[in-house]
Amino acid sequence: MTYTTQMHAARQGIITKEMELVAEKEGISPEELRQYMAEGKAVIPANKLHKCLNPNGVGSMLKTKINVNLGTSRDWKDVDMELQKVQSAVEMGAESIMDLSSYGDTRKFRRKLTQECPAIIGTVPIYDAVVYYHKPLKDITTQEWLDIVEMHAKDGVDFMTIHVGINKSTACRFKENKRLTNIVSRGGSIIFAWMEMTGLENPFYEHYDWILDICQKYDVTLSLGDACRPGCIADAGDISQIEELVTLGELTRRAWEKNVQVIIEGPGHMPLNQIEANMKIQQTVCQGAPFYVLGPLVTDIAPGYDHITAAIGGAVAASHGASFLCYVTPAEHLRLPDEQDVKEGIIASKIAAHAADIAKGIHGASDWDYAMSTARKRLDWEEMFRLSMDPEKARRYRAEAKPEKEDTCSMCGNFCAVKNMNRILEGEIVSIYDE
Numbered sequence: 001m002t003y004t005t006q007m008h009a010a011r012q013g014i015i016t017k018e019m020e021l022v023a024e025k026e027g028i029s030p031e032e033l034r035q036y037m038a039e040g041k042a043v044i045p046a047n048k049l050h051k052c053l054n055p056n057g058v059g060s061m062l063k064t065k066i067n068v069n070l071g072t073s074r075d076w077k078d079v080d081m082e083l084q085k086v087q088s089a090v091e092m093g094a095e096s097i098m099d100l101s102s103y104g105d106t107r108k109f110r111r112k113l114t115q116e117c118p119a120i121i122g123t124v125p126i127y128d129a130v131v132y133y134h135k136p137l138k139d140i141t142t143q144e145w146l147d148i149v150e151m152h153a154k155d156g157v158d159f160m161t162i163h164v165g166i167n168k169s170t171a172c173r174f175k176e177n178k179r180l181t182n183i184v185s186r187g188g189s190i191i192f193a194w195m196e197m198t199g200l201e202n203p204f205y206e207h208y209d210w211i212l213d214i215c216q217k218y219d220v221t222l223s224l225g226d227a228c229r230p231g232c233i234a235d236a237g238d239i240s241q242i243e244e245l246v247t248l249g250e251l252t253r254r255a256w257e258k259n260v261q262v263i264i265e266g267p268g269h270m271p272l273n274q275i276e277a278n279m280k281i282q283q284t285v286c287q288g289a290p291f292y293v294l295g296p297l298v299t300d301i302a303p304g305y306d307h308i309t310a311a312i313g314g315a316v317a318a319s320h321g322a323s324f325l326c327y328v329t330p331a332e333h334l335r336l337p338d339e340q341d342v343k344e345g346i347i348a349s350k351i352a353a354h355a356a357d358i359a360k361g362i363h364g365a366s367d368w369d370y371a372m373s374t375a376r377k378r379l380d381w382e383e384m385f386r387l388s389m390d391p392e393k394a395r396r397y398r399a400e401a402k403p404e405k406e407d408t409c410s411m412c413g414n415f416c417a418v419k420n421m422n423r424i425l426e427g428e429i430v431s432i433y434d435e
């Protein structure tokens with residue numbers, strides 16, 4: 001039997017080699033995974049031309065995955081530096097890399113990624129169109145927007161963010177219902193501006209069926225972009241966001257009719273108390289399609305620390321159904337992240353993802369914590385370093401403030417509760433004062 005996409009295979013009862021690999025990583029049976037994929041509740045972004053891909057699945061019943069945004073910009077043109085960041089991100093455990101390049105020979109960089117990088121590769125064709133055509137935004141034609149989508153598919157990208165939910169109707173609602181921070185999605189603001197200047201319908205919405213045919217041909221997973229994601233907590237859950245989400249729900253159904261795999265993109269900035277409800281609404285409206293959240297950042301006031309505001313929101317979102325976290329770095333809202341920012345963003349996202357996996361009861365998630373706690377009880381520092389999310393930092397911190405006694409740390413010294421409890425339970429005398 002033949003198939004077009006992973007979803008098409010799943011619906012025909014075929015277990016692909018990608019499903020087998022992903023099921024093994026997740027600790028579930030290939031048949032269970034196949035059923036989730038047939039229903040659209042899990043996806044394996046895997047362009048047929050991305051030959052070196054190490055596949056991963058995305059779905060709320062699977063381990064929470066993280067994405068790392070990288071790529072060149074006008075102010076940061078160093079391709080080698082971006083490739084170095086890609087390699088570091090993969091080594092640190094990022095399952096997905098989004099190439100958001102907006103300067104230079106973007107195609108060369110993109111092709112290098114799909115030829116050499118084993119992570120899932122995602123792109124946003126809107127950004128690339130603006131670079132590729134070298135002309136004013138309003139002069140880009142409907143056909144040219146679409147051609148870029150096809151070019152990215154041919155270049156082997158596994159998923160594409162397409163800002164298709166902001167059609168004329170959504171744009172009208174957005175203008176009628178004022179927001180504090182308008183549209184903060186880069187792609188959303190570009191396509192909104194193009195629609196305003198040309199008076200034309202969003203080309204991705206108008207020619208959605210054509211895009212679906214391209215996605216089906218190459219097995220590109222559609223990541224339905226949220227142009228109206230809230231850019232501040234004051235805009236969270238407003239009419240524009242919900243109107244667009246309803247449109248994305250309809251577009252999900254149409255994609256599934258053509259066996260195209262779908263991810264839905266979500267907030268954004270959102271107060272902690274709104275996140276659970278937002279995840280439930282998405283799951284209902286989009287019939288369980290995996291939710292890919294950009295944060296959510298739970299407060300607006302911490303530039304320099306937004307990897308933390310996003311990790312708090314990401315953990316809550318993922319524990320209530322989101323399955324894919326876009327990392328946020330300390331550089332968010334301030335500048336393009338450097339290597340250290342990328343590292344801190346990845347670690348923060350991975351902590352959020354892991355915390356959610358424990359809360360959701362994902363198979364084997366808490367085994368890691370059990371092993372760490374066992375090492376802690378034994379005061380086995382080498383094992384604690386090995387098991388740390390960031391072994392280098394853990395080792396460095398201990399080395400920077402060496403304790404007098406090797407079997408404690410400089411936090412409590414002789415008062416080390418772990419050491420003293422181990423000793424007293426083994427029948428030893430614990431003096432503390434003169435030890």
Ligand code: SF4
Binds near residue numbers: 409
């Ligand atoms: S000294 Fe204190 S912080 Fe350090 S290992 Fe012992 S109990 Fe933990």
